[in-house]
Amino acid sequence: MSKRSVSFKIYRYDPDRDEKPYMQDITVELEASDKKLLDALVRLRAKDDSMSFRRSCREGVCGSDAMNINGKNGLACLTDIDSLAQPITLRPLPGLPVIRDLIVDMTQFFKQYHSIKPYLVNNDPAPERERLQSPEEREELNGLYECILCACCSTSCPSFWWNPDKFVGPAGLLAAYRFLADTRDQDTNARLDNLEDPYRLFRCHSIMNCVDVCPKSLNPTKAIGKIKDMMVRRAV
Amino acid sequence: MVNRPIVGAHYGLKDWIAQRGTAVYMALYTLIFAVCTLALPEFSYSAWSGLFSNGLFKFLSFLFFLSVFYHAWIGVRDIWMDYVKPTGVRLALHLVTLFLLVGYAGWAAQILWRL
Numbered sequence: 001m002s003k004r005s006v007s008f009k010i011y012r013y014d015p016d017r018d019e020k021p022y023m024q025d026i027t028v029e030l031e032a033s034d035k036k037l038l039d040a041l042v043r044l045r046a047k048d049d050s051m052s053f054r055r056s057c058r059e060g061v062c063g064s065d066a067m068n069i070n071g072k073n074g075l076a077c078l079t080d081i082d083s084l085a086q087p088i089t090l091r092p093l094p095g096l097p098v099i100r101d102l103i104v105d106m107t108q109f110f111k112q113y114h115s116i117k118p119y120l121v122n123n124d125p126a127p128e129r130e131r132l133q134s135p136e137e138r139e140e141l142n143g144l145y146e147c148i149l150c151a152c153c154s155t156s157c158p159s160f161w162w163n164p165d166k167f168v169g170p171a172g173l174l175a176a177y178r179f180l181a182d183t184r185d186q187d188t189n190a191r192l193d194n195l196e197d198p199y200r201l202f203r204c205h206s207i208m209n210c211v212d213v214c215p216k217s218l219n220p221t222k223a224i225g226k227i228k229d230m231m232v233r234r235a236v
Numbered sequence: 237m238v239n240r241p242i243v244g245a246h247y248g249l250k251d252w253i254a255q256r257g258t259a260v261y262m263a264l265y266t267l268i269f270a271v272c273t274l275a276l277p278e279f280s281y282s283a284w285s286g287l288f289s290n291g292l293f294k295f296l297s298f299l300f301f302l303s304v305f306y307h308a309w310i311g312v313r314d315i316w317m318d319y320v321k322p323t324g325v326r327l328a329l330h331l332v333t334l335f336l337l338v339g340y341a342g343w344a345a346q347i348l349w350r351l
Contacts, residue, residue, distance in 0.1 A: 162318045165241040193246065198317065202248040205314075231249045 005029050006040055007087040010051070014100050021098070025087065037084070038065055038077040053102040060215060063150030066093055067102050073152035073213040093155040095164065108164045109151045109171070116168060116176040116194065121187035137183040144178035144223060146216050147171060153210035153220055159203035166199035170210035170220035173201065177223035180230060192231055201227060255310045258303035265300040288351040301344040305337040 005027050013021035028043050038058055045051050054064040058077045065076040068091040070084055081088075096104035122131065154160045154169035168176065176195060179185050195201040201224070210220040272293065276283045287293060312333050320326045 159318070166243050194244070196248055197243055197245045198248040198251070199245070200243055202252055203318070228249075228252065232253065235249055236253075 003029055009087045009089045011091040012101055013098055036077055037079040052100045063148035066150040066152045073156045075215045078215050095155045095161040112168045112172040116172050118175045120185050131184045140181045147174055152213045156209040156213045167203040168200050174220040174223045177227050251310050258307040261303045285351050294348050298348055305341050309337050
């Protein structure tokens with residue numbers, strides 16, 4: 001394939017220079033080897049080095065280049081350019097404060113993540129080698145531990161938009177269930193207590209925007225359902 | 237006072253279950269209501285009030301109204317929680333909603349037992 005040009009409409013905002021955000025129309029020439037949106041963004045930045053976005057691994061593992069692509073959150077490095085309608089509209093992840101251009105302040109997102117204690121709590125003395133699980137017990141963690149914390153899900157969730165300070169959000173709740181489902185964890189009761197709150201957990205109304213956008217094809221809604229299940233089993 | 241987020245109300249599960257429970261009951265009642273109404277010998281006021289003079293039907297209907305109001309309480313409160321940020325205004329709206337729904341429940345009972 002020869003060179004082709006792709007047109008973009010990109011959200012630009014530099015708080016030091018701009019009074020308010022604006023959308024910039026820009027076209028970029030791509031090489032035949034440029035397949036993913038991130039490739040195009042790298043070319044774009046070569047053209048205009050004031051354009052800012054986060055990126056690191058370029059293969060869907062680090063979760064840095066999450067953005068709103070043609071109205072839907074996703075990772076630039078996993079999105080095929082040819083699958084996108086032009087002009088490709090790029091905006092920062094919705095609902096989080098913008099630092100500059102496509103870079104958002106993720107503090108609130110990580111605050112919620114930390115609030116669910118994303119680590120194993122086990123007060124037994126550490127065994128000589130490792131804490132063992134049966135294959136079935138380990139199976140439970142599939143679909144939970146793969147989350148890369150890119151924030152695509154939480155920032156597509158209206159409940160998180162309205163109450164980012166109180167609602168844990170799909171990413172945090174998926175992580176919460178990852179530890180609730182872990183047979184090596186001993187903090188189940190406290191974890192459930194921590195989530196039994198009309199805001200922290202029950203702002204989720206299962207609209208499944210999170211499932212729709214997850215670049216790793218995970219299912220936070222299902223995990224949230226399982227947390228509610230555990231609470232019902234505990235209370236009824 | 238420093239405006240920092242305060243969470244950890246330790247409730248919510250009961251409401252979540254109640255919302256589902258009342259929904260199931262409302263669906264069942266709608267079926268019962270449809271069957272009983274369609275099975276009426278004629279569509280007249282006397283047949284209609286005859287249906288409601290049955291004690292069991294009165295009870296089921298009242299339960300239906302209570303379900304509607306409880307369901308509405310949780311749903312409307314959710315809307316206030318999502319969109320109304322000042323705590324004082326939210327509390328006031330909660331109270332107005334609660335008073336209205338309790339009033340409606342009394343009104344529903346009055347209408348049902350008048351038929």
